[in-house]
Structure formats: structure tokens, C-alpha cells
Amino acid sequence: MRFRQVDGPPSYARNTDGPVAHLSVADRTGTVIGYVWANDKDDAAGWVVPSGLSGSALNAGGRWVRALRGGKARDLAPTVLLAELAQGTNDCQQSHVLPSSVTEAPSLAALKELAAGG
Numbered sequence: 001m002r003f004r005q006v007d008g009p010p011s012y013a014r015n016t017d018g019p020v021a022h023l024s025v026a027d028r029t030g031t032v033i034g035y036v037w038a039n040d041k042d043d044a045a046g047w048v049v050p051s052g053l054s055g056s057a058l059n060a061g062g063r064w065v066r067a068l069r070g071g072k073a074r075d076l077a078p079t080v081l082l083a084e085l086a087q088g089t090n091d092c093q094q095s096h097v098l099p100s101s102v103t104e105a106p107s108l109a110a111l112k113e114l115a116a117g118g
Helices: 055-060 062-073 078-086 108-115
Strands: 020-027 032-039 044-048 095-097 103-105
Touching (some): 020 078, 032 055, 032 078, 044 062, 062 078
């Protein structure tokens, strides 16, 4: 028997060819555990994780993925959600937005390269 998903939680598109605004998320030690990115033109947003993270750092990223789903459920434009997150609305003991980390990458591929250490 095959599983056929007929509906799921609202979500932003996962890809874009355009530039992406993004912010850095760090764990309690200050290590970057991921980047939340957004592009309004394609109604796209997502979470990019650096390679080589510990299991606990990967788990801390779940909170940010849920924030993306919540933003889409509230029908927020991707960059509006990014601005909200930049204000610390999703910060917790395990992870937080690095202050003044909102910036832009020329593409999602460039951000993924940054996350890979390039």
C-alpha cells in the first residue's frame, strides 16, 4: 500500500531563482545552526543547515521550521516573517537569532554554499 498525501500544513515554496534575504540562528554557545531565508517574489522561504552539526543542534532547528509553517499559516509574506523572527520572537534557550544578522544573498545556491563553509 502506498502512502498518498492529500493535504498538509501550509508551506512556502522551497526554491527560488532570485536573491534571498536571510538571518543567522545560533545555539546557546553562539555556533550558527542554520539560516532562515525568504524571497517574496516566489513566496518562498526555508531553513538551511550547515554541515557537521551535532544532533542537539539539528534538533534545535525544528523550532525554526515550525516558525516557517506558522508564518505561512498566518498568511505572512516571507520577508515579513523574517523581519518578525529578526526581532527575537522565536528565540529560546536552545537557539536565537544573531543580532544584526539579516542580510541578502544573491541566490539560494549562494546561501547554501555559505552554509557548507564556502
